[in-house]
Amino acid sequence: MFKTCLENVRNSVPLIHNITNYVTVNDVANVLLACGASPIMADDEGEVEEITAICSGLNINIGTLNSRTIPSMLKAGKAAQALNHPVVLDPVGAGASALRTETARRLIREIRFTIVRGNMSEIKTLAAGSGNTRGVDASVEDVVTEENLESAIAFVKDLSARDGAIVAVTGAIDLVADAKRCYVIRNGRPEMGKVTGTGCQLSALTAAYAAANPGNCLEAAAAAVCLMGLAGEIGFSRMAPGDGNAAYRSRMIDAIYNMDGQTLERGAKYEVR
Amino acid sequence: MFKTCLENVRNSVPLIHNITNYVTVNDVANVLLACGASPIMADDEGEVEEITAICSGLNINIGTLNSRTIPSMLKAGKAAQALNHPVVLDPVGAGASALRTETARRLIREIRFTIVRGNMSEIKTLAAGSGNTRGVDASVEDVVTEENLESAIAFVKDLSARDGAIVAVTGAIDLVADAKRCYVIRNGRPEMGKVTGTGCQLSALTAAYAAANPGNCLEAAAAAVCLMGLAGEIGFSRMAPGDGNAAYRSRMIDAIYNMDGQTLERGAKYEVR
Amino acid sequence: MFKTCLENVRNSVPLIHNITNYVTVNDVANVLLACGASPIMADDEGEVEEITAICSGLNINIGTLNSRTIPSMLKAGKAAQALNHPVVLDPVGAGASALRTETARRLIREIRFTIVRGNMSEIKTLAAGSGNTRGVDASVEDVVTEENLESAIAFVKDLSARDGAIVAVTGAIDLVADAKRCYVIRNGRPEMGKVTGTGCQLSALTAAYAAANPGNCLEAAAAAVCLMGLAGEIGFSRMAPGDGNAAYRSRMIDAIYNMDGQTLERGAKYEVR
Structure with missing residues (x-):
């Protein structure tokens, strides 16, 4: 139940360690607060192991990757793994540079x-x-559509089987899969792409949801993806004439702040394949 | 008079040098503009002494501390001190890592x-x-309450006597003390904790208020603390249905932008002990 | 025609590489999305040449300059130049430190x-x-006024002739000049100075406009300057009681998001000298 996933976050207030980019970091912090979690940002090699140890989840985002923080990501990731904390990777721009x-x-x-x-x-x-x-533009098309949905589902299940991580691919249709099951999610709005950082925010949300729902990470990740998409829908419904992507940015976070389990449960549009 | 403190900021437009974290830096810049001051962010060791010399106050915040900026903080702090500029420390996360x-x-x-x-x-x-x-969880409780207020006041006065700095502890009840006097402030809203960076913003405000009110830094710091809390109250009163922490974030800064001396004077809730 | 300049951006969706400061970077990303372009932020020396190669314009901003990113700026700039991409410099704080x-x-x-x-x-x-x-406070006054306009125009034309770059000086009156022609622009509001990063946003806009209007960069830059100023006017007209600089920040970006060619064409206030 997504309702339970959401309530577990609000009740346990998981502290999430973020090593993330400086473009969207403020939104990441505020969206974690909005969903009921608590953020810490720390990226210095000299402290990431200690910081991740006091947290219950780690979110690694390579959006403004630099040589100083790569060792921090590795150290924090290994420390979090050793502690059995959920660790999320957002490979922003993978493919854009070596x-x-x-x-x-x-x-x-x-x-x-x-x-x-x-x-x-x-x-x-x-x-x-x-x-x-x-190459990166191989068999599976870049955009998941109703036409290529079957092969896209097979692709993410295969990838999850290979790497052992839940794979969440977001776009017009979102896929959240482990090796055996795939949530196909149809929440969200195309205008979300006009706000920088909705992907970064979602990655942070999945870390919080996984941290608060141990042993149930696939459903927790799917709940977070539905939450973000539904917040995009609710936020859009509150847009006034003259509003644009800056207003939308705030309204999405506000929708997450006000989301309750029942609203999420009712608004989530998904099937499991 | 807090009214005078506020007006001195608006009239002198103090330039404040910030070495601060990348999470809340945009809000810090906008809140300094909102209060009537002017921000400069500069953290490279090669320029911080020069930059701080053209400013009238320095705000050091360790929220995303890293090895590159520690020498910058030390250099800037010493330069500012030599020039008799007020220098503020926001020890974000002290205790969370060595x-x-x-x-x-x-x-x-x-x-x-x-x-x-x-x-x-x-x-x-x-x-x-x-x-x-x-350890960090010693005698004085972490949250200041009506019950432990006496000992909390004694603690901050003692600490101020030891270090020579005005100590401002913020929470449900805020304390702003030098060795002899302590402002006990009851402005603010619990929802402020759901917006990232209200503490960072407040530290920057205290730097601006101290810079514009030389020789009167205790009262200036207390005025800034009341200002932030009152902005939290006014901002909250402007919340519409569906608004959340993102809207609240903007409304607080807007309340500071629109604050005048009389409103601050009337809205400030404090006693001096 | 400014209308055509705007529509070329919306139709071609130029990808803009930004090496910029961490204070206003989120607004820079959102304003690029608002105008119809697409942002990438990348500042590590190890990837900037590759990243700039997949973009169609580069925006360099020294607002939080540090020793790590100076080589990145040089490498990216040379790579972009070799590819004939437009390259914009925003010399934030030049003169404030060596x-x-x-x-x-x-x-x-x-x-x-x-x-x-x-x-x-x-x-x-x-x-x-x-x-x-x-020195920096020599013959030409710092603020362009109707009184010193003639000499200011001559100054920017001379500078453009010397360096070969279009020079855009913004303030109460904006000047956008090459060696022969100078757009004198009177859009904007004084309150824009109370929002951090309007200059950074404008620089990014000029990069997007130049990228989408090759061979017509002077007019494109002037269109971007009018766009920003007009967005300041439209955003201000939407301010509600109690709104301040935080609301204004969003409303300006929203105005750019909603701007169409006809509105820009009609609202632009300029002469060519």
Whole structure:
């Protein structure tokens, strides 16, 4: 039940450690507060292990990756894994530069992530590992549509089976899968793409939901994806004439702040395949 | 008079140098503009002494502390002190990692701060200096309540006497003290804790208020604390159905933007002990 | 036609690479989305050449300059120039520290910028190059007024002739000039100065407009300057009682989001001298 997932976050107030980009970091902090969790941002190699130890989940986002924070990501990820904390990877821009692609792949090799969340281009970049000659624009199309849905579901299940992480691919249709089951989610609005950081926020939400719902991470991740999409719908319904992407940015976070379990349960549009 | 403190900021437009975290830095800049001051953010070791020299106050915040900026904080702090500028420390997360705790303590040993502002856990971490075997959860409770108010007041006065800085502890009840006098402030709303960075914003405000009110820094710091709390109250009164922490974030800064001396004077809820 | 400039951005969705400060970076990303462009932020030396190669414009902003990102700016700038991409410099705080002044001058020596946008103090700092004994507060006054307009126009034209970049000086009156022509623009509101980052946003807009209007960069830059000013006017007209600089910040971006070519064409207040 997504309702229970949401309430577990609000009741347990999980502290989430974020090593994230400086573009959307403020929204990530506020969305974690909005959903009932609590954020800490810390990226110095000298403290990430200690910080992650006092948290109950870790969110790694490579959106403004730099050489100083790569060792921090590795250290924090390994420390969190050793403590059995859920660890989320958001491979922002994987495929756009060798630094991002190689760092994302190295992170996946060295850390067992609980959830990897990205758009299809990023996820495909990760899937095309070393020794695999497929480029990032291979068999599965970049946009999940009703037409290619079957093969996209098979792709994310296969990837989850290979890496052991829940794979969350977001877009017009969202897929959240482990090796056996895939949530196909149809919440959200196209205008969400005009607000920077909705993906980053969602990754942070999945970390909070996984942290508060141990042993039930697939459903928790799917609940977080529905939550973000539903917040996009509710936020959009509150737009006034003259409002644009800046107002929408706030209204989405506000919708998460005001979300209760029943609203999420009723508004979630998904099937399990 | 808090009214005079506020008007001195608006009339003198103090330029405030901030070495601060990347989570809440935009809000810190906008809240300084809102109160009538002007912000500069600069954290490279190669320029912080020059930048602080053209400002009239310095705000150091360790919220996303990293090895690159620690020497910058030390250099800027010493330069500002040599120029008799007010220097504020916000020891974000002191106690959460050795890096933060040791850096905050080192800053306090090497720089004579005008104001140290944090929550009770952070301030207690600073109080338990080297040679002191008490942990951060020692005698004074972390939350100031009506029940432990007496001992909390004694604690902040003692700490101010020891370090020479005005101590501002914020929470449900705020305390702003030097060695002899303590403002006990009851402005604010619990919902402020759901917006990231209200503490960071307040620290920046105290720097602006101290810069514009030389020789009267205790009252200036208390005025800034009342201002932030009152802005939380006014901002909350403007919340519409469906609004959440993102709307609240803007409404608080807007309340500071529109605050005048008379409104602050009337709305401030405090006693001096 | 400014209308065409705007529509070219919306139709071509130029990807803009930003190496920018962490204070206003979120607004820069959202304003690029609002105008119809798409942002990427990347500042690590190890990836900036690759990232800029997949973009169609580069925006360099020294607002929180640090030693790590200076080589990144140089590498990205040279790579973008080699690809004939428009490159914009925003010399934030040039004149405030030797690090900023020298870095800005070095960038201008080593990279042929398409547009340099700043306030008059910053632009004058750049103009007073090595071997020039004038300080930054020399002959041309810092604020462009109707009284000194003639000499200000001559100054920006001369500077553009010297450096080969379009010079955009913004303030109460904005000037956008190449060596021969100068747009004198009277859009905007004084309250825009109370929102951090309107200048940073404008620089990013000029990069998007130049990228989408190759061969017509002077008009494109002028269109972007009018767009920002007009958004300031429209945003201000939507302010409600109790709103302040935080609400204004959002309303300006929203106005850019909703701007169409006809509104820009009608609202633009300029003459060409």
